[in-house]
């Protein structure tokens with residue numbers, strides 16, 4: 001009897017394919033962290049990472065919920081070693097990646113790396129194509145918690161298949177890893193990414209401007225509003241464990257404080273991952289205030305997990321709304337012009353609701369209190385008009401909560 005059981009067990013192991021999958025239960029709210037690319041490009045090293053980890057703790061980023069520290073392109077030596085292993089650049093990372101991961105973990109944070117589905121990364125370092133299982137084991141041995149996986153030098157690879165291969169390799173290696181798909185939205189990952197990764201980029205690279213396109217020959221990088229407006233109909237694809245990724249943030253990287261406030265507010269509203277892209281070692285109070293605003297972060301991390309949508313576009317003003325758990329709502333009134341504008345919003349004038357979840361802001365039946373999430377104070381209720389003066393390229397971000 002025992003022998004029969006053993007035989008069945010062995011047959012099951014060999015005949016039935018192992019059900020590969022992504023790691024479930026990770027990124028149940030949009031991941032929060034930092035990535036080296038926007039500010040440092042390939043000019044990265046272990047002191048930088050340690051300094052970032054220290055700043056996470058010192059300036060309150062960790063307490064605000066930021067967890068992942070991710071090294072982007074440029075961490076490797078130009079060649080694999082004789083055994084086919086990726087090698088951390090010995091000049092930039094003399095102590096090696098395991099020691100660096102240990103340092104980040106010792107601060108109660110998590111550590112991520114970058115690679116690419118192609119033969120080489122975008123900056124010309126060894127890619128993972130044909131080495132997926134080998135690389136995944138190496139990452140697991142180093143204690144890597146997050147992998148951003150890019151799409152340069154991929155030839156005629158099928159994106160979905162290539163990302164599934166890496167997903168399966170990570171799963172086989174056994175260490176839970178948040179898998180970040182980065183193919184710029186070219187292959188509509190919102191249609192297939194849910195079972196493959198935990199987040200997927202929806203655009204090419206961001207650049208710190210309100211609404212510009214910056215050409216680089218055969219590709220462009222995009223300002224905040226270009227990215228927000230780039231895709232139609234992807235809202236429903238986001239949810240716990242699988243998020244539309246509007247790219248690493250540019251808060252603190254050169255836009256005005258007002259523009260940074262809008263950028264952060266919108267990433268929160270859209271339920272985008274909140275991955276900082278600035279030098280967080282710099283003690284810049286305005287930037288820290290924006291990035292650690294817990295009331296705004298709570299909108300991003302809200303357990304209902306529904307991204308915002310554009311409710312009204314008046315040209316000068318855009319009004320975005322995000323249903324929240326309970327019967328709360330977040331709203332963002334954005335002044336799209338460069339000059340100050342007066343807002344005079346009559347709650348009775350508009351039908352406000354989210355048809356996809358059958359919820360309406362029922363101001364006939366209920367009155368909602370209004371809280372300003374930047375000023376951290378109550379500013380009235382839906383019983384009266386909402387009046388405010390909003391500076392150019394700034395926003396009023398509010399939370400509505402039914403009054404008892």
Ligand code: GLA
Pocket residue numbers: 037072073114121122123150182204205
């Ligand atoms: C691509 C990605 C960026 C960054 C660079 C690194 O452009 O979209 O986010 O990772 O590659 O080379």
